[in-house]
Amino acid sequence: MNHITGFTDLCIPQANRDQLEAIIREAIELGFHNIAIEQELDLTNSGPSANKDDVVPTPYSLPTSESGMTYACQTMHCNIITYRSNTIRLRPNRKFYYLAVDRNIAFELKYAPAILSPVERKDTINCAHRYHSFGKSKNVVISSSAKNPFELRSPYDIANLGLIFGLSEEQSKEAIRGVPNRILLAAEGRRFGKAGVVITRRPKLTEDSDDYSDSELEEDVSGSDESEDVGSIVQALDGMDAEEQDVEQLKPPKKKAKHEV
Numbered sequence: 001m002n003h004i005t006g007f008t009d010l011c012i013p014q015a016n017r018d019q020l021e022a023i024i025r026e027a028i029e030l031g032f033h034n035i036a037i038e039q040e041l042d043l044t045n046s047g048p049s050a051n052k053d054d055v056v057p058t059p060y061s062l063p064t065s066e067s068g069m070t071y072a073c074q075t076m077h078c079n080i081i082t083y084r085s086n087t088i089r090l091r092p093n094r095k096f097y098y099l100a101v102d103r104n105i106a107f108e109l110k111y112a113p114a115i116l117s118p119v120e121r122k123d124t125i126n127c128a129h130r131y132h133s134f135g136k137s138k139n140v141v142i143s144s145s146a147k148n149p150f151e152l153r154s155p156y157d158i159a160n161l162g163l164i165f166g167l168s169e170e171q172s173k174e175a176i177r178g179v180p181n182r183i184l185l186a187a188e189g190r191r192f193g194k195a196g197v198v199i200t201r202r203p204k205l206t207e208d209s210d211d212y213s214d215s216e217l218e219e220d221v222s223g224s225d226e227s228e229d230v231g232s233i234v235q236a237l238d239g240m241d242a243e244e245q246d247v248e249q250l251k252p253p254k255k256k257a258k259h260e261v
Contacts, residue, residue, distance in 0.1 A: 004188075006033025007155040008180035010080070011110060011143030013038050019148070026149035034184060038145075061105075063090060073100035079183045080141065082108040088123045097135040104186065106179050107131055110145040111153065111161055128165035137167045141183070142175040 009032050012023055020037065027035055038060075061078035063069040064087050072081050073096035081100065083090065092100075092107075100107070109128055113120040131137050142162060146152045153161070155176050162172025 004034060004181045004184045006181075007031055007176050008034040008036075008184065009144050009152075009176075010036040010141060010180050010183065011038050011082075011108065011145045012036065013145060013147055015147065022149050023146060023152065026152050027144075030152060030154045032155065034181070036184075063087065066090060069093075070096050073097065073103075073105065078105060079186055080106050080108050082110075083127070085113070085120065085123070088127050091130060092134055094134045097131075098138075101135060101139045104139070104182070106139045106141045106183060107135075109140060109142050109165060109175075111142060111158065112144045112146040112151040115151060125164065128167075132166035137165075137171055139179060140165075140167060140171065140175050141179045142172075143180075 009027055012020070012027075012035055014020075014037055015023075024035055040062075061072040061076050061081045062084065063072045063081065069081070069090050069092055072078060073092065081092075097107075109124060109131075111124070114124040115121070128137070128140075131140055142158055142165070144152055158176050159169070159172040162175055163169070165172075167175060
C-alpha cells in the first residue's frame with residue numbers, strides 16, 4: 001500500500017541541526033507531510049578511492065552543460081533534473097525533454113531564490129516558461145530551497161505561484177503533491193531493489209458441514225413444517241378410526257329372528 005501522501009518539499013538545503021529543525025517545524029505547520037534534505041554527491045570522481053560499489057543511483061541530476069543536459073535526459077539514472085544559479089539558463093531540447101518525461105524524470109523549479117533576488121526571479125520565470133514551451137510543463141516539481149523558515153510558503157500559495165510559472169491549476173497541484181510523491185515512491189523502491197510480484201486468483205473457501213446458507217435453512221424449515229403437517233393428519237385419521245371402532249362396540253347386538261317350527 002502506498003503510504004506517501006500529502007504535500008511534499010524535495011529541496012531543503014543541508015545545514016546544521018538547529019537550522020534544519022526550525023525549517024522542518026515550520027514546513028510541518030504549513031501543511032507539508034514529506035520533506036527531503038538536499039545532499040550533493042559527486043559521481044564523476046575517478047580517484048583511487050572510488051570504485052563501483054561507491055557509485056549508487058542518485059535521485060538528482062545537476063547538468064552543467066548542454067551535453068550534460070542531454071545525457072541526463074537520455075541515459076542517466078535519476079529522478080529529478082535540477083539547476084543552480086550558474087546553470088539555470090541551460091536550454092533543454094524538445095526531443096530530449098519528452099524522452100525524460102517518458103523515463104519519469106521530473107524538472108525542478110525553486111521558488112525561494114526567486115523571492116529573495118530580482119535576478120533569480122527573472123531567471124526562474126524564464127526557466128519555467130522554457131519548460132512550458134518545450135514540454136507543456138509536464139513532470140515539473142516545485143521545491144523551496146529555503147535556507148530559513150521565513151522563505152517557506154504554504155502549499156496553496158505555491159499552487160498559485162505555479163500559475164506565474166506557466167502551469168495550469170492541475171499541474172500546480174501535481175507539482176507539489178503528485179509528481180514528488182511518485183519520486184519518493186520510486187526512491188523507496190530503489191532502496192529495496194528489484195523484485196517480482198506474482199498475482200494469483202484467491203481460491204474459494206470450503207464451507208463446513210455445520211454451516212448452512214439461508215436457502216438451505218429455509219428448505220429445512222419448510223421441510224420440517226410439511227413433515228409435521230403430514231404427521232398431524234395421520235394422527236387425526238388414526239383417531240377417527242379408533243372412535244368408529246369404539247362406537248361399534250357400544251352398539252347392542254342385533255336380535256335374531258325367531259323361526260316357527
